[in-house]
Amino acid sequence: xxxxxxxxxxxxxxxxxxxxxxxxxxGVLGLVQQLELRLGIANPAVSQLKxxxxxxxxxxxxxxxxxFFSQSLGKDSFAVAATLLNWxxxxxxxxxxxxxxxxxxxxxxxxxxxxxxAAPECASGLGDRLLTILDELDRRTVAIDSVxxxxxxxxxxxxxxxxxxxxxxxxxxxxxxxxxxxxSDLRNIQEIIAGGRGGxxxxxxxxxxxxxxxxxxxxxxxxxxxLFKDARAAGDDSVQIGSATSRPVETALTQLGxxxxxxxxxxxxxxxxxxxxxxxxxxxxxxxxxHLLEFLTHPTGPLRRGxxxxxxxxxxxxxxxxxxxxxxxxxxxxxxxxxxxxxxxxQRKALEKFEDEIRFWFDAPxxxxxxxxxxxALAETCARVQSWAAGSAAxxxxxxxxxxxxxAASQARxxxxxxxxxxFVTRPSLQRLLGQTAAVGTTSGESVAEVGQVPSVRSPxxxxxxxxxxxxxxxxxxxxxxxSPWIQAERDALSERGVQLLPxxxxxxxxxxxxxxxxxxxxxxxxxxxxxxxxxxPLGTHPLHDRLNACVIGGLPLTDLDSEVSQGGAWLTTAxxxxxxxxxxxxxWKLPDGSxxxxxAKESFTSAHQVIYNPLAWVFRYAAELRPGSIATINExxxxxxxxxxxxxxxxxxxxPVDWRTTTQEELNRWLDSWWQGLLETExxxxxxxxxxxxxxxxxxxxxxxxWSLVGHLRDAGVVRASVKVCPPxxxxxxxxxxxxxxxxxxxxxxSAAVVDLKYGTQQKxxxxxxxxxxxxxxxxxxxSGNDESAWPEGAYYILRRARLLAQGRLFFPxxxxxxxxASSPGLASCWRSFETVWNWRRGQLDAGWIGLYPDAAAIGxxxxxxxxxxxxxxxxxNDPKARRYDDYTALNGWRYDQ
Numbered sequence: 001x002x003x004x005x006x007x008x009x010x011x012x013x014x015x016x017x018x019x020x021x022x023x024x025x026x027g028v029l030g031l032v033q034q035l036e037l038r039l040g041i042a043n044p045a046v047s048q049l050k051x052x053x054x055x056x057x058x059x060x061x062x063x064x065x066x067x068f069f070s071q072s073l074g075k076d077s078f079a080v081a082a083t084l085l086n087w088x089x090x091x092x093x094x095x096x097x098x099x100x101x102x103x104x105x106x107x108x109x110x111x112x113x114x115x116x117x118a119a120p121e122c123a124s125g126l127g128d129r130l131l132t133i134l135d136e137l138d139r140r141t142v143a144i145d146s147v148x149x150x151x152x153x154x155x156x157x158x159x160x161x162x163x164x165x166x167x168x169x170x171x172x173x174x175x176x177x178x179x180x181x182x183x184s185d186l187r188n189i190q191e192i193i194a195g196g197r198g199g200x201x202x203x204x205x206x207x208x209x210x211x212x213x214x215x216x217x218x219x220x221x222x223x224x225x226x227l228f229k230d231a232r233a234a235g236d237d238s239v240q241i242g243s244a245t246s247r248p249v250e251t252a253l254t255q256l257g258x259x260x261x262x263x264x265x266x267x268x269x270x271x272x273x274x275x276x277x278x279x280x281x282x283x284x285x286x287x288x289x290x291h292l293l294e295f296l297t298h299p300t301g302p303l304r305r306g307x308x309x310x311x312x313x314x315x316x317x318x319x320x321x322x323x324x325x326x327x328x329x330x331x332x333x334x335x336x337x338x339x340x341x342x343x344x345x346x347q348r349k350a351l352e353k354f355e356d357e358i359r360f361w362f363d364a365p366x367x368x369x370x371x372x373x374x375x376x377a378l379a380e381t382c383a384r385v386q387s388w389a390a391g392s393a394a395x396x397x398x399x400x401x402x403x404x405x406x407x408a409a410s411q412a413r414x415x416x417x418x419x420x421x422x423x424f425v426t427r428p429s430l431q432r433l434l435g436q437t438a439a440v441g442t443t444s445g446e447s448v449a450e451v452g453q454v455p456s457v458r459s460p461x462x463x464x465x466x467x468x469x470x471x472x473x474x475x476x477x478x479x480x481x482x483x484s485p486w487i488q489a490e491r492d493a494l495s496e497r498g499v500q501l502l503p504x505x506x507x508x509x510x511x512x513x514x515x516x517x518x519x520x521x522x523x524x525x526x527x528x529x530x531x532x533x534x535x536x537x538p539l540g541t542h543p544l545h546d547r548l549n550a551c552v553i554g555g556l557p558l559t560d561l562d563s564e565v566s567q568g569g570a571w572l573t574t575a576x577x578x579x580x581x582x583x584x585x586x587x588x589w590k591l592p593d594g595s596x597x598x599x600x601a602k603e604s605f606t607s608a609h610q611v612i613y614n615p616l617a618w619v620f621r622y623a624a625e626l627r628p629g630s631i632a633t634i635n636e637x638x639x640x641x642x643x644x645x646x647x648x649x650x651x652x653x654x655x656x657p658v659d660w661r662t663t664t665q666e667e668l669n670r671w672l673d674s675w676w677q678g679l680l681e682t683e684x685x686x687x688x689x690x691x692x693x694x695x696x697x698x699x700x701x702x703x704x705x706x707x708w709s710l711v712g713h714l715r716d717a718g719v720v721r722a723s724v725k726v727c728p729p730x731x732x733x734x735x736x737x738x739x740x741x742x743x744x745x746x747x748x749x750x751x752s753a754a755v756v757d758l759k760y761g762t763q764q765k766x767x768x769x770x771x772x773x774x775x776x777x778x779x780x781x782x783x784x785s786g787n788d789e790s791a792w793p794e795g796a797y798y799i800l801r802r803a804r805l806l807a808q809g810r811l812f813f814p815x816x817x818x819x820x821x822x823a824s825s826p827g828l829a830s831c832w833r834s835f836e837t838v839w840n841w842r843r844g845q846l847d848a849g850w851i852g853l854y855p856d857a858a859a860i861g862x863x864x865x866x867x868x869x870x871x872x873x874x875x876x877x878x879n880d881p882k883a884r885r886y887d888d889y890t891a892l893n894g895w896r897y898d899q
Contacts, residue, residue: 008461056081092127221248236468268441285366286688289319382416400445461514477540585894591849641760772823
């Protein structure tokens with residue numbers, strides 16, 4: 001076998017002369033695996049996570065005596081273990097055998113003490129494997145004919161260099177001679193870089209070297225795609241450098257109909273890989289409902305999609321687990337699963353599985369992040385995710401998804417194995433373990449290589465053969481910080497014992513040599529694509545760019561593609577896209593007739609309100625059945641109202657342990673405090689997480705004030721009976737029926753009644769009382785009175801947030817805050833009669849096919865002379881244009897170009 005080796009050649013298979021039998025191109029990992037296999041010493045790979053945890057245990061044991069790392073270890077043992085393991089591996093690559101002499105520094109002596117305590121799993125780094133290979137090569141040979149090394153020997157670690165020398169390798173096997181056409185700009189630069197000439201060259205601008213820049217990487221990607229297309233048409237072979245961030249090039253090639261190479265980089269942020277982290281979040285208390293929502297709304301998960309999404313809708317309304325709505329939804333799904341399965345054994349198994357899933361994911365105990373969690377409990381969660389992911393890999397129809405599921409199962413298994421070896425784990429430690437487990441990630445797997453693709457390599461050091469066109473994507477400075485911790489005195493002491501650490505400058509020399517090789521490999525054209533920024537952050541200049549500037553008199557010309565595109569330059573083929581304006585806002589939509597806009601069988605306050613004030617929204621929602629997307633997010637304003645509603649429901653419930661008619665304020669507060677925590681756990685757990693307890697406490701105080709103030713108003717009014725969530729019989733109305741649920745119905749000993757609508761905020765309620773358009777109260781009153789005109793109740797709004805009762809008069813509530821009305825005949829009965837008039841007016845328009853929009857008529861031109869009037873027959877019922885902000889369908893109404 002013949003091997004071509006380079007430190008950056010792992011995974012690279014580019015040969016212009018085709019694939020050859022019994023030849024291998026590889027990097028360090030490929031060489032080590034090949035030698036281990038041929039020497040019969042291959043062992044299962046040990047993950048870096050297990051090595052870090054193993055080394056952490058050894059460090060803790062060694063720290064029983066004073067060590068240089070003792071104080072840091074007490075602060076963050078995992079981070080210290082990861083750092084010191086890297087130090088240890090660097091020493092191993094340099095030939096360190098784990099020992100220390102008296103001349104060595106205290107740090108080296110401490111690491112030698114740790115090495116004696118470390119388990120065998122720790123000794124599975126690259127340096128350990130190379131040292132083992134060296135020992136085996138002393139006793140046997142391998143059937144390798146020749147090894148060509150493209151790197152120079154002095155930039156390779158000592159152990160790797162020794163292995164290659166034992167194999168009889170030749171170093172620096174790639175020629176560094178110019179290959180471009182004589183006299184071209186590219187050839188002149190190559191001769192300077194190769195050392196064949198000195199000084200600077202006069203720039204000809206023959207196009208053989210191009211430096212192109214732009215703000216948008218999309219612009220650069222389209223340029224690269226066009227260059228590859230032209231090269232393929234001319235029969236030239238091409239290669240791209242820098243594929244890790246070049247996914248835009250893949251997209252641009254697709255748009256040009258060119259063969260593509262999968263260019264997406266690895267990422268740990270793949271949906272399937274994220275399930276493990278989301279599942280482990282549920283094991284901490286107090287439960288953060290946003291984490292629960294993320295688990296339920298994630299694109300995939302261990303529970304069936306329909307169950308997750310329906311529970312997510314409940315959590316968005318009542319943040320937490322265990323609310324009445326939550327229990328009802330679980331029971332609904334229990335019945336659904338029973339109906340889906342065949343009666344008998346199959347049904348019993350399906351229900352047992354369902355109960356087990358609900359119990360495990362939602363009823364399992366939570367753990368205090370500060371005190372930590374039993375590692376076995378978290379390992380059980382990992383096992384569940386592993387089982388789900390492995391099963392999904394076997395049943396999904398996509399090869400890419402199957403690969404993601406298998407990786408997710410592997411990560412869950414690995415983390416579970418590590419956790420089982422621990423006793424307790426804190427939340428920060430678990431996050432470290434998770435981060436290390438998913439550090440590498442994977443590609444999306446959605447793209448596949450196509451015949452005729454342009455080869456792509458991740459680094460310039462992987463370009464080892466001449467190519468007609470070389471396109472260097474992302475030509476900018478990469479972060480290359482020197483992480484070697486060893487000072488010169490330590491290096492000298494180690495060197496005396498044969499431990500040869502690489503000089504700090506070796507990485508820079510190797511990088512410069514690789515960049516120079518890439519330039520020397522271009523036969524016809526070298527194109528450097530230079531983004532001006534990434535993520536709105538400027539990017540540094542590549543060292544090779546500075547070197548190229550020094551080669552050319554006046555510097556290397558830089559072409560700004562943004563200017564080229566705007567001025568119609570030749571680098572990109574552009575086509576103008578005509579501007580299409582959005583439809584303008586109109587005052588009316590007109591259908592041929594109103595046959596599709598019939599009255600619904602049953603209306604509610606919500607639908608009736610939309611008919612009056614926003615008929616287009618009513619048409620979209622009810623006639624067209626067009627609903628807003630269900631994005632499960634917590635609306636805290638609505639949630640606070642729900643929680644205070646729940647307090648009122650419990651207070652006025654028939655089985656309430658306190659009697660609001662006689663209780664004291666102190667007793668009422670104690671009653672509320674006794675179950676407030678439980679209410680937050682089931683419907684307001686976002687107020688229990690760290691940083692939000694103050695908000696929860698503020699809401700509790702708000703609830704105490706709201707309850708006591710309302711009780712005072714009821715006592716002052718002589719109320720003897722209060723009922724919540726009252727549902728009177730439906731009434732016949734407008735060709736259909738009308739129904740609703742009354743928040744609070746109160747009655748005095750004399751038989752007088754009042755309906756109270758509980759609102760968290762004021763919104764438009766004072767204005768409604770002023771104009772006598774309190775439609776919700778009027779509908780409740782009509783439902784209660786039926787056909788008896790003398791049985792109309794009084795009405796009031798109670799603002800929970802302000803603990804304020806609003807009414808038009810004090811006939812029922814003597815201490816209510818008055819809202820003087822402009823109506824000549826105020827009251828719920830009068831409001832209802834006005835509503836009937838406006839309803840008939842609006843229904844007449846809908847029956848004729850006219851759908852009115854609610855914005856201010858003065859801002860929109862006339863559509864013609866035939867449309868109806870926008871003005872309601874009773875002016876107080878005209879909608880406020882500001883209400884448009886609450887409309888789910890605003891974007892469908894048209895566009896106001898004057899705003």
